[in-house]
């Protein structure tokens with residue numbers, strides 16, 4: 001479902017995956033290596049509301065957050081040469097999945113539960129979706145969410161890799177794809 005109107009080399013790259021898998025950190029690193037601008041959709045939403053995500057959820061509710069998430073992603077994914085990190089719940093919306101898959105190259109950052117659960121303490125304060133859930137409920141959410149991440153163009157398992165290794169893998173695989181499908185003359 002890749003957009004045939006924009007050259008593959010120009011298409012923006014979108015990172016998806018569960019909260020805290022490293023979409024922002026890895027996205028920033030890939031942006032640096034490819035000399036592209038990085039966009040974190042959550043930060044863009046926070047800038048617009050002028051408050052952190054937890055406050056947006058509390059004050060306006062999740063529905064308002066999700067609507068803003070969709071319009072932000074719609075606008076950024078149609079721009080070229082961006083590296084975009086979207087929130088872990090964005091792909092719940094079919095419209096967002098379709099927008100991203102048809103305009104961008106979508107990478108799924110896959111981290112196993114046993115590795116992910118070690119990070120929970122670092123995430124809980126800033127992730128409203130995790131708050132007021134037990135560990136068992138979070139685990140259930142983690143596994144239920146895997147279905148929405150199955151919509152991607154490419155997947156990287158990051159369990160035993162550091163940020164640079166993941167970013168290098170992504171950049172190398174992009175370069176291979178660009179050379180195969182759009183060789184430089």
Ligand code: S3P
Nearest residue numbers: 018019020087088089127128129
């Ligand atoms: C959410 C993930 C968060 C943020 C919001 C909701 C989710 O983004 O969009 O708190 O529903 O999974 P990260 O995946 O960047 O943590």
